[in-house]
Amino acid sequence: MFRRADLRLAAAGAVLLAATSLMPGWLLVLAATALAKGIVALGLLLLMRAGLVPFGQAMFYCLGGYAAGLGSLWLGIRDVLLLLLLAGLAAGAAGWVVGLLIRRYRGIFFAMLSMAFSMILYGVLLKSQDLGSSDGFSVPRPTLLGLTMTGTPALRILFAVTVLLTVLLAWGVSAYLRTAMGQIGPAIRQNEVRVSYLGYEPDRLIHREYAASGLLAGVAGALVAMLVGQVDPGMGFWMTSGEFVFIAILAGTGGIWGSLGAAFILEAVHAIAFDVAPTYWRLILGGTLLVMILRFPAGLSSLAPRRVRRA
Amino acid sequence: MRRLSKITLAAAALAACLQAGGALAQEKLRIAVVTPLTGPLASVNVPGQNAARILAEAINAGTLPAPYSGRRGMGGAEVELFFLDENGGNAKQVSEFRGLAERRGADVVMGFGSAATCLAVAPVAEELKVLTVMSTCATPRIFEDASYEYVFRTTAHTTMDSAALALYVRQRLPEVRTVGHINPNFALGQDSWRDFAAAMKSAMPATRVVAEQWPTMGSGQYTAEISALAARRPDLIHTSLTGTDMEAFMTQMSARGLQEQSRIVAPLLELAINRMGRQIPEGIIFTARGTNGLFAPPSALNTWFTDIYRGRHNEMPVFTAYQYAATLLALKAAYDKAAGPAGARPATRDVIAALRSSTFEAPGGTIRMALGNGHQAIQDTAVGEFGFDRRANVTTVRNVTVFPAACVNPPAGARSEAWLRDGMPGADCSGIVNR
Amino acid sequence: MADAPALLEAQGLVMRFGAFTALRGISATIRGGEVVGLIGTNGAGKTTFLNMVTGYLRPTEGRVLLEGRDVTGTGPREMVGRGLARSFQVPQLFPEMTAREHLVLAEALADQGQRSLLGPLPEGGRAEAMLARFGLAAIADTAVSLVPQGQRKLIDIAMALMLRPRLLLLDEPTSGVSSAEKGPLMQTVFEAIRAGGVTVLFVEHDMEIVERYVTRILAFRDGELLADGTPEAVLRDREVARSVLRRKEVAT
Numbered sequence: 002m003f004r005r006a007d008l009r010l011a012a013a014g015a016v017l018l019a020a021t022s023l024m025p026g027w028l029l030v031l032a033a034t035a036l037a038k039g040i041v042a043l044g045l046l047l048l049m050r051a052g053l054v055p056f057g058q059a060m061f062y063c064l065g066g067y068a069a070g071l072g073s074l075w076l077g078i079r080d081v082l083l084l085l086l087l088a089g090l091a092a093g094a095a096g097w098v099v100g101l102l103i104r105r106y107r108g109i110f111f112a113m114l115s116m117a118f119s120m121i122l123y124g125v126l127l128k129s130q131d132l133g134s135s136d137g138f139s140v141p142r143p144t145l146l147g148l149t150m151t152g153t154p155a156l157r158i159l160f161a162v163t164v165l166l167t168v169l170l171a172w173g174v175s176a177y178l179r180t181a182m183g184q185i186g187p188a189i190r191q192n193e194v195r196v197s198y199l200g201y202e203p204d205r206l207i208h209r210e211y212a213a214s215g216l217l218a219g220v221a222g223a224l225v226a227m228l229v230g231q232v233d234p235g236m237g238f239w240m241t242s243g244e245f246v247f248i249a250i251l252a253g254t255g256g257i258w259g260s261l262g263a264a265f266i267l268e269a270v271h272a273i274a275f276d277v278a279p280t281y282w283r284l285i286l287g288g289t290l291l292v293m294i295l296r297f298p299a300g301l302s303s304l305a306p307r308r309v310r311r312a
Numbered sequence: 313m314r315r316l317s318k319i320t321l322a323a324a325a326l327a328a329c330l331q332a333g334g335a336l337a338q339e340k341l342r343i344a345v346v347t348p349l350t351g352p353l354a355s356v357n358v359p360g361q362n363a364a365r366i367l368a369e370a371i372n373a374g375t376l377p378a379p380y381s382g383r384r385g386m387g388g389a390e391v392e393l394f395f396l397d398e399n400g401g402n403a404k405q406v407s408e409f410r411g412l413a414e415r416r417g418a419d420v421v422m423g424f425g426s427a428a429t430c431l432a433v434a435p436v437a438e439e440l441k442v443l444t445v446m447s448t449c450a451t452p453r454i455f456e457d458a459s460y461e462y463v464f465r466t467t468a469h470t471t472m473d474s475a476a477l478a479l480y481v482r483q484r485l486p487e488v489r490t491v492g493h494i495n496p497n498f499a500l501g502q503d504s505w506r507d508f509a510a511a512m513k514s515a516m517p518a519t520r521v522v523a524e525q526w527p528t529m530g531s532g533q534y535t536a537e538i539s540a541l542a543a544r545r546p547d548l549i550h551t552s553l554t555g556t557d558m559e560a561f562m563t564q565m566s567a568r569g570l571q572e573q574s575r576i577v578a579p580l581l582e583l584a585i586n587r588m589g590r591q592i593p594e595g596i597i598f599t600a601r602g603t604n605g606l607f608a609p610p611s612a613l614n615t616w617f618t619d620i621y622r623g624r625h626n627e628m629p630v631f632t633a634y635q636y637a638a639t640l641l642a643l644k645a646a647y648d649k650a651a652g653p654a655g656a657r658p659a660t661r662d663v664i665a666a667l668r669s670s671t672f673e674a675p676g677g678t679i680r681m682a683l684g685n686g687h688q689a690i691q692d693t694a695v696g697e698f699g700f701d702r703r704a705n706v707t708t709v710r711n712v713t714v715f716p717a718a719c720v721n722p723p724a725g726a727r728s729e730a731w732l733r734d735g736m737p738g739a740d741c742s743g744i745v746n747r
Numbered sequence: 748m749a750d751a752p753a754l755l756e757a758q759g760l761v762m763r764f765g766a767f768t769a770l771r772g773i774s775a776t777i778r779g780g781e782v783v784g785l786i787g788t789n790g791a792g793k794t795t796f797l798n799m800v801t802g803y804l805r806p807t808e809g810r811v812l813l814e815g816r817d818v819t820g821t822g823p824r825e826m827v828g829r830g831l832a833r834s835f836q837v838p839q840l841f842p843e844m845t846a847r848e849h850l851v852l853a854e855a856l857a858d859q860g861q862r863s864l865l866g867p868l869p870e871g872g873r874a875e876a877m878l879a880r881f882g883l884a885a886i887a888d889t890a891v892s893l894v895p896q897g898q899r900k901l902i903d904i905a906m907a908l909m910l911r912p913r914l915l916l917l918d919e920p921t922s923g924v925s926s927a928e929k930g931p932l933m934q935t936v937f938e939a940i941r942a943g944g945v946t947v948l949f950v951e952h953d954m955e956i957v958e959r960y961v962t963r964i965l966a967f968r969d970g971e972l973l974a975d976g977t978p979e980a981v982l983r984d985r986e987v988a989r990s991v992l993r994r995k996e997v998a999t
Contacts, residue, residue: 177865179868180864180865180866180867180868181851181852181855181856181859181865181866181869182865184844184848184855184868185852185864187841187843187844188841188844188852191842191843191844192839192840192841192842194803194823194839195839195840195841195906197822197823197824197827198801198823198824198827198832198833198839199827199852199853199856199857199906199910200824200827200828200856200857200910201824201856201859202824
């Protein structure tokens with residue numbers, strides 16, 4: 002059940018938790034955002050192992066954020082854990098519904114359909130004056146198990162929740178990748194017909210993994226919404242999806258560490274570029290991505306040692 | 313050995329990053345300017361950047377004209393501006409704001425072109441107790457939805473535009489019966505139309521709306537909407553299209569002659585007049601978020617400002633430039649007052665006390681921090697018709713009406729949306745001047 | 748064996764691809780316990796026939812019955828669920844996975860009714876035994892794209908056997924394999940098959956192999972069933988000799 006890799010994950014989580022009291026506010030927000038994007042990347046990992054690249058993952062990220070916000074404002078739910086659950090379920094359900102259609106498509110059609118759905122959501126949110134249109138609306142600070150949080154302690158608590166959630170979800174994905182079902186994705190990518198001839202319907206797996214990736218992105222969106230205290234339709238814009246795809250490509254499909262590492266690296270480069278070259282940060286970010294992809298075409302996860310001789 | 317030194321180096325770097333502030337902030341007053349440096353809004357906000365740099369230099373050199381002549385710096389300290397790109401999403405802006413306060417030693421943060429960023433950052437500024445002065449962002453919501461100690465805005469908000477334009481139409485175009493609009497379908501456009509429609513309903517209750525067009529923001533292609541408006545022939549058309557969208561609309565619309573059958577009211581036209589100049593049809597009614605630019609009352613300050621700006625950038629400053637200049641002048645006045653004659657760096661709360669409810673001179677006229685408990689500015693504004701002097705090759709404005717601040721800004725404690733709807737109660741319009 | 752119940756029945760199968768007719772009304776019955784050889788020249792419609800009875804292609808006309816139930820056009824996954832399994836002329840493998848990973852996955856999917864796929868992968872189970880039986884232990888941990896053709900065919904067939912099918916369909920199991928290896932390959936395969944008690948239908952060009960293993964032969968020509976009977980009867984048939992065997996001899 003628990004492998005050495007899981008212990009490493011728990012250790013990393015413990016280190017981050019220990020560092021919480023040392024980290025200033027800006028670093029807490031930055032690191033928490035990086036972890037949240039890492040969670041989205043975990044969902045993308047599943048789909049990319051099956052050979053699919055969704056260009057609309059921001060849809061679920063945005064839905065999760067709005068679910069957390071509306072859950073606070075309309076349903077009066079203030080507990081952070083309940084809001085995360087609500088966001089995950091809402092986004093997962095949306096993923097399941099969209100999956101009914103999208104499960105049959107592959108390649109560019111899958112990518113574009115995914116993007117189309119996300120732009121529909123974006124358009125609806127933009128037009129909705131009740132939801133603040135492009136300004137979005139504020140998400141109040143959540144409570145944790147009844148305790149209200151303010152100021153920097155609130156940030157520390159949210160960061161700690163993010164760390165724990167990331168460790169939990171990463172462990173979950175890692176365990177899933179070790180099961181039989183976790184092998185079907187790569188099998189579909191390598192030879193889809195053979196999978197059906199082994200008695201498993203490829204569309205069915207893709208549907209499930211798509212819904213799961215939606216759930217993960219939704220949880221991430223809710224975390225960021227509560228951290229930043231604001232949601233807006235930009236969370237669902239295609240450029241946000243593009244950022245997630247960048248992370249996933251940099252990560253590669255080897256395993257969870259690539260996904261989490263890539264999210265951290267890109268967030269760090271983004272922050273450094275922002276500081277160092279406020280007018281040219283996009284150039285630096287794009288250039289860094291290009292250099293890293295050329296150096297590691299199979300992604301960062303290809304750096305992990307392999308016990309198996311592969312082509 | 314090599315490995316150990318790598319670890320030491322990494323640890324030292326980490327420690328350096330985690331140190332709040334730094335030795336830099338001791339002498340100079342560090343002002344962070346958050347403004348779109350990249351992306352679609354950059355072109356509209358570049359004049360703001362330009363003006364900020366001009367003002368900072370002049371403040372440090374002591375070359376400002378009256379009433380700011382005499383004292384160099386702000387409260388005796390040299391001003392250092394540094395810029396941050398207002399892009400990348402709210403989460404990025406919030407974490408960058410914290411970085412400004414905790415890592416980069418910003419004493420003051422100013423700028424902000426986008427309403428979404430303003431709304432996201434205001435609570436954080438308050439939490440971190442960082443003096444934040446918004447120069448541009450337009451939504452009334454900031455000080456109507458919440459109250460702040462550390463957040464200020466040195467420009468009036470868009471309610472003023474809608475009130476002034478409606479009153480102008482009532483006075484100059486009393487025959488208007490039907491109104492149409494074309495506004496981009498996002499917060500800015502939606503809010504602008506809602507406010508203008510409410511103001512028109514109050515000012516001219518006999519008018520009715522006959523055409524509504526909501527193109528997508530950034531679309532750039534308005535043929536269908538123009539056809540629809542041309543078919544309905546409203547007496548008046550309102551548009552808050554801005555930047556390149558505005559330019560595209562003007563070009564496409566004038567080719568169809570839309571301005572011949574409908575009078576056009578464009579609150580954000582002023583931002584495009586330098587780029588478009590003679591391509592804008594005559595007679596379009598516009599304003600400048602205050603008596604800025606072509607509407608500025610003559611003063612030594614305005615002459616100085618426009619001369620320097622034009623000398624350096626070969627064009628007249630538009631209202632975003634005026635707004636950034638106003639912010640820096642407000643800060644200078646507050647810092648000078650709080651520092652007192654001794655010249656020691658005043659505490660932030662003293663600066664806040666000096667800024668709150670203050671009145672100061674800007675190139676566009678007098679600005680009073682009268683709303684939001686002394687944190688939100690009001691100012692006079694003016695509305696006029698666009699003209700282009702072909703002989704002199706300059707943009708001009710005709711049939712100007714100046715509206716005093718108390719006429720077109722909601723009174724303290726009122727909510728803008730309701731104020732416009734209810735007929736602008738409490739407005740004092742006794743000082744209107746027609747030129 | 749003639750009294751054994753009908754396992755697979757093809758009734759008047761016709762396959763048209765636009766203007767081209769691949770199969771012109773094939774009717775045949777395969778009973779439990781038979782080993783049926785399907786012979787014919789290239790283009791005669793053999794692979795198309797396999798594709799149809801495994802549900803990969805929907806016939807233009809005709810029906811496929813499995814144990815009396817109409818399963819026409821149901822799709823490979825369901826056919827596999829009903830006890831069918833197939834190997835391919837060009838081995839259909841997962842290039843980046845190892846031989847062991849192939850068989851472990853096949854084992855997990857074969858048992859998905861009894862054990863959740865979210866459980867751990869089977870270790871040391873039937874897959875190991877199958878690797879040993881097929882002599883694949885040496886290359887068990889090598890990616891199959893690096894493995895020689897003969898062993899790739901074995902992996903392909905082994906995967907099909909892992910599914911514990913009642914009816915096994917092999918499409919040219921020895922094609923692309925050197926003459927020296929053909930015999931041993933088929934011997935291994937049939938030992939494994941006999942151990943499981945499986946009904947077999949296989950397409951083959953090598954008549955020696957056909958004669959050694961089959962109990963019945965179906966001969967195709969140009970989309971039609973030319974002959975259907977015991978090896979002795981079919982191989983001595985004049986038409987078969989002329990159009991199927993003669994051409995085959997010329998080609999070799």
